[in-house]
Amino acid sequence: MIEIGLRLDQVRGLESEPITKKNLKSVGDDRLIECGATEEEIDFLRRRRVELNALITERLVELVETALVEHGVTKVIPCRLRNMRD
Numbered sequence: 001m002i003e004i005g006l007r008l009d010q011v012r013g014l015e016s017e018p019i020t021k022k023n024l025k026s027v028g029d030d031r032l033i034e035c036g037a038t039e040e041e042i043d044f045l046r047r048r049r050v051e052l053n054a055l056i057t058e059r060l061v062e063l064v065e066t067a068l069v070e071h072g073v074t075k076v077i078p079c080r081l082r083n084m085r086d
Contacts, residue, residue: 002067002071002073003035004064004067004068004071005035006050006063007041008038008040008041008044010063011050011054014050014054014055015050015051015054016048016049016050016054017048017049017050017051018047018048018049019045019046019047019048019049029042029046032045
């Protein structure tokens with residue numbers, strides 16, 4: 001399984017919302033560093049978040065397809081994430 005995410009330059013200009021106490025726990029610095037986040041991205045994510053639904057469908061598909069190509073993925077097999085996390 002390959003986890004993909006958006007970089008800061010990809011979300012600039014999109015609608016964002018402040019981090020609340022409820023969602024702050026899901027934005028730990030250790031996890032962000034593990035995922036390759038830069039200091040600038042970590043600083044942004046300590047204060048703001050961007051929902052994927054802030055993207056128009058075409059842009060979201062473009063970002064996913066680009067990430068798949070970057071990782072050399074040639075075939076996608078849908079699965080249930082619940083089973084993959086156990």
